Amino acid sequence: MVNIGEELKAMDMYDAYNGGCLDFLKFDDGSLYLFPDGRFAELFWYWTDDFKELGLEAPTTWNEFVDCCAALKEAGKEPIAMAGSESWQSLRYVSFMPWVTSGGEFINKLKTGEIKYEEDEVAVKGTELLYTLASNEYFVKGYESTNYADNINNFANHAASISYFGPNDLSEDMQAKYENGEIGFFPVPYVDGMEDDQMNIPVHTGKAWGINQESYDEELQRFFEFFVKHHTQYSMARGVYSPLDEEGDSSNMPKVMMDVLEYLEKVEKGWVSWDDKLDPATITTSGELGIELSQALIDPETFREEMDLSIEENAAALLLLQCIAPEFPVGAPGRKGTGNRQLQKYI
């Protein structure tokens, strides 16, 4: 595969890309072999009238978030709309806290068995957060079988006060409601006592492109450079964010997208998806456990124990895979000393 990072530097365009977008695609050693398709963000959206009615402010910490849910529930409202049938939504709630405090540090250590789940206090709190939300029935009725599209529809129909999804998924009607002040948004809350200046908006690139080194001749190189230099124009024309921090023709962009963009420009830390970091077997297991925890069918301790057990059984396969295919896009410990030592330990 073509080293995209080196190519962008050669074009003098590397620094023009948003740090968060590149961070999302980089391997553990900082190398970049994938090219971002766009810039996508995820936020919490809420109905402002529900909050105003109860005198609530948009939460900035997770304790405030849980308090908001409790107040909404007590007032007879459904606090959170969630796509409970999709495991990644449950895993978001488990991973918010460790991501906010330390980016990918926890998951990168966990995936190789370098630490146990219990050893990271914030990650433990993350599992307890999802269990608290589930066991107190803060998720909207019927969320267990709801998919992502229906989840957004539930929120749009005001079936719940809060939901988590990307600004690209707002319908025109919801965009109008945002402009009228009926809908607002807030970033991922901080862990209590660990607030800082970082902007906590999960940013990712949607799809990403790889280029085959063998096909990368002079003509393709010229095309790639042309595309990179017109990427913002291409993105704005599609009504999505450009992965570059540069201004473009925003006439196609609705107000809400422009407002969110102001926040995105402060984002330097890419989102870390757990569903592509772990070994394949643990990805499957974590998804199932996430769904069970989101329905309070298991307790947080069981979630953590089962995760550790799965990593213990399967992490060796991940490390072997990375040694066989060093560019395997789940990080690259196999190319570094630590990974090789881990591998020898497992063998």
Added chain:
Amino acid sequence: MKIGKNNFKTVLFFTAPALIIYTLIVFIPIIWSSVYSLFDWNGIGSMKFVGFNNFVRLFTRDREFLPALGHTVIYTVAQIVLQVFVGLLLAFLLSSIPKLRSFFQTLYYVPVVISSVAICQIFEKLMSLQPLGLINSILGAINPAWYDIKWLTDVNLCLGSAAFVEGYKYMAMYMVIFYAALLSVPDDLTEAAKIDGANGFRIAWNVKIPYIRHVIVANCVLVLNGSLRAYDIPYLLTGGGPGNCAQLLSPYMYKQAFSSMKYGYGSAVAVMIVLISLVFATVFRRIFERED
């Protein structure tokens, strides 16, 4: 019966195409899977021979395999009841009505020709809680507590819900087979029973059902084998259910081989599905042949 040289060529001519296709798409993959099942392989790297370790692990250390087998047996029994016995009941009802038989036959057959994905989408909406689906709307009007029945996500209900949908989809297929079999029952048998004073139920129970017994057994074996390998409807409707409460053997095999990238282990599950299907079908046939 002795087969002469010319007859043998004729037999070979007619059986060879099916035999070749069967060998290519069924027999060879089974042998292939059996070989893979003896290896630890992630699908990319080198294969490590582990003997029967995958099978030992299935029965000793795997916490999902035996529950999945249990669910599959329950699911299979439900399918035999719904597809064979309800199908048989519908065939009797259909054969007893004097008019509009073709209309009802076509009407009942519609779910068979609708794709599984479409059927699952329909039932997802019918059984939905948010927005409220038709089934809970009707049940809730009878008893408000029934508004909140989680058909597809309650650990105690989702396997039954998936079994019902699969049974609903395929019962008409067996109804049609039974209907054709019932039409083949000679009139003189039923007439004789009538002269002896038998009512409709007695004729059905003592004349028609024994006459089409071999069709019932054949259909049971077909449903048995189909249900032991059931995949699409339970997977699309429940995805295995929370806590794998509706996990069946085939989706479990898929999960191990293609999601967890344990091709060797997934192959071991596939081999077990073949063996279990063979054992169930053989035992079933033996029981009924002995009774004959």
